[in-house]
Amino acid sequence: MEIKRPYLLFLGDAPDQLAAKTAFGIVDWRPQWCIGQLRLDGCKADVGLSDKSIEEAVAAGAKTLVVGIVNAGGQFPDHWTKNLVKALEAGLDVATGLHIRLRDLPGVAQAAAANGRQLHDLRFSDRKFATGQGAKRQGLRLLTVGTDCSVGKKYTTLAIEKEMSARGLNADFRATGQTGILISGRGVSIDAVVSDFIAGAAEWITPENDPDHWDVVEGQGSLFHPSFAGVTLGLLHGSQPDAFVVCHEPTRKTMRNVSHPIPSIEEVIERTILEGRLTNPNIRCVGLSIFSQAYEDQQAREYIDHLGSKFNLPATDPIRYGSGPIVDEIQRQFPAKANS
C-alpha cells in the first residue's frame, strides 16, 4: 500500500508549468523524497530538481516513477507509456493519480508482472473496507472543510501538520486524494471508494492512536456542494474530528462546476457541527483558512483580520501568513494533549 521512495518525477513533455501541478505539490511538501525529474524533449515544465534518466535515478536509489503531470483530454500518450515500461524494466514501481488504470496501458501490466513491480493507481480503490462503525476512537483528529471544492483544503492540512510537527506535536497528515497520497506515501482516494464504505474508509485512514496523537485529515468537497456532499459527510462521520478548520476563497460566486451559490462561513461552521456531532459530540471549529491569492496584500490582511474578529477565531492564509495562528488555537483548546 505504501508508495516506495525516493521518487523520480515524470514530467513527460508537459506543455507548461501548470500541467506539472502534481509534481509541484510533491516537491513543495516532500522535497527530500524527490531524487530528480524526468523530462522528455519539448518539456516546458521544470520543478527545479536535477534532470535524471531512468538509469541515473535507479543508480541514485529511486524506487518509484511518479507521473507528475496531467494528461490533457484524458489520453495517455504512447511515448509516455514507453517510459513507464522502461522504468518498470529498470526496477521502479510506477504511481499515477490520473483517471487511467496503469494496467490498461499497452505493455505496462506485463512489464510490472515480469519484473515484480507495483502499479499504484491512486484514483482507484480496490481495497476492501468495513462499513463505518461510528464508535469513538482514541486519539485526536482535525479535518479541513470548505465552502467549496478547491479552496485550499489540502494545502491547509499540510501546513497545519507541518507546523504541529515543527512544534514537536505528535501529528500525521492523512491523505484522502491522489496528490495528498503521493505527498504522504499512503492514504485513500475517498471519492473512489464504493459509497457504502465512505465512512468505513475514513475510519481506516484515522485508526485508534495515542491519546495525544493528531490525525490531520485532508478534507474533500463541501457539505453544500450538490455533486459531492455525500463524500464530505461520510468523511466527516468516519474521521470524527475533534477540531475542524473552514477553508474559503473570498471571490468565488458559485460553487465549482455547478450554479449553486457559495455558502457563508457561518453556514459551514453550523452545518459541520450539526452533522459532525453524530460521531463526535465535542467537535468544534478552531480556525479559518483563507485562500486570498486574488487580493493584494493589504486587502488580504484586512479581510482576514475582519473575519477573525467577526468569528472570534484565528484566521490566516497559510500561504501568505503561515498556519501558526491556527496551531496556537489548537494548543490552547487541547492543552494537556497537544503539549504532552
Next chain:
Amino acid sequence: MEIKRPYLLFLGDAPDQLAAKTAFGIVDWRPQWCIGQLRLDGCKADVGLSDKSIEEAVAAGAKTLVVGIVNAGGQFPDHWTKNLVKALEAGLDVATGLHIRLRDLPGVAQAAAANGRQLHDLRFSDRKFATGQGAKRQGLRLLTVGTDCSVGKKYTTLAIEKEMSARGLNADFRATGQTGILISGRGVSIDAVVSDFIAGAAEWITPENDPDHWDVVEGQGSLFHPSFAGVTLGLLHGSQPDAFVVCHEPTRKTMRNVSHPIPSIEEVIERTILEGRLTNPNIRCVGLSIFSQAYEDQQAREYIDHLGSKFNLPATDPIRYGSGPIVDEIQRQFPAKANS
C-alpha cells in the same frame, strides 16, 4: 440494462422461507413477471408459484433466472452454480443481488459468452455516471427516508407507487437497491456506486420527465446512520424530492449494527428539509410510514393515530392499512399536477 422478463425464480435448497426473502419480494409486487419457481431437492421454501424445470420455464417463455435466495456465509454452492450454467445454456439470462460476481463462479462467464446471455450482478455497478449537477429537472419526485436502515422504505415506496398508479397518476417506482431492481426491472444499487457519483447516479435514476410525472424513489440508509449517511445525503441531493415520507419502526432502540440511538421523527423531518433544500427549496414531508409489526392491532392503531395528530401529517402502516392516506395528501398538496 433492463432485466428481461418473465423470471424463473431460483430457490435452490433454501433451508427455510426467510432464506427466500428476495423471491417473496418479487412475487409480492410483480407476480405477473414470475413464470415459476425452481426448487432443488430439500428446498424448504415455497413462494407459491408453480414448480418448473429450466426446460419447462424456457418453453413457457422465461427470459431470466433470478436467484431469489440468500447464500448463507457468503458462499455460493457448486450445485447452485451448475443450475446457473444450465440456465445460460438453455438461453436464459441470470440475475443476482448477492455479494458475489456471477463471472467469478466456475463456468458461468464461459456459458454466458458462448450463449450470448446477460449476467446481472445487481450489487455491483460498472456503469459510468456523470457527477451530479444539482440543477432542477422537470417532473415530480418522492423519496422515502428513515429513522434507520431496514424500517420499510422499499415496501413503502412500492406501496405508494402502486396506489398512485391505481388512481391513474403518472408514477414510476425507481429502485436503488438490489431487490428493488428485480421488482422494477431496472435501477442502480446506489451504495455500490463509486462515491464521487452518488448524486450523479441518483440524477440518472430520476431524469427529466413530464411535469405531472412522479418518480417514487426507494430511499437508503438514514442521515443519522454513521455508516451510511453519505449515501443517504447523495441520494437526497441527486433525487431532489418535492415530497418525502419518513419511515420508522417504533420499538428499535439503537441504529442497525451500531450503538447510536435512533433519531426522533422530528429530527429526521428537520434534517431532511435542511439538507434537501440544497437541490429542491420546496421539499416537504407528506407522511409517516410506520412499520408496526411488533404491535398488536389496537396498539398499532393508537400509536399511528397519535403520530398523525402530533405531526399533523397522514400516518399509516402501509402493510396494515395501505398507503392511501399518504397518496391523499400528495394529491392535496400537488393538485394540478397529481390529478392531471
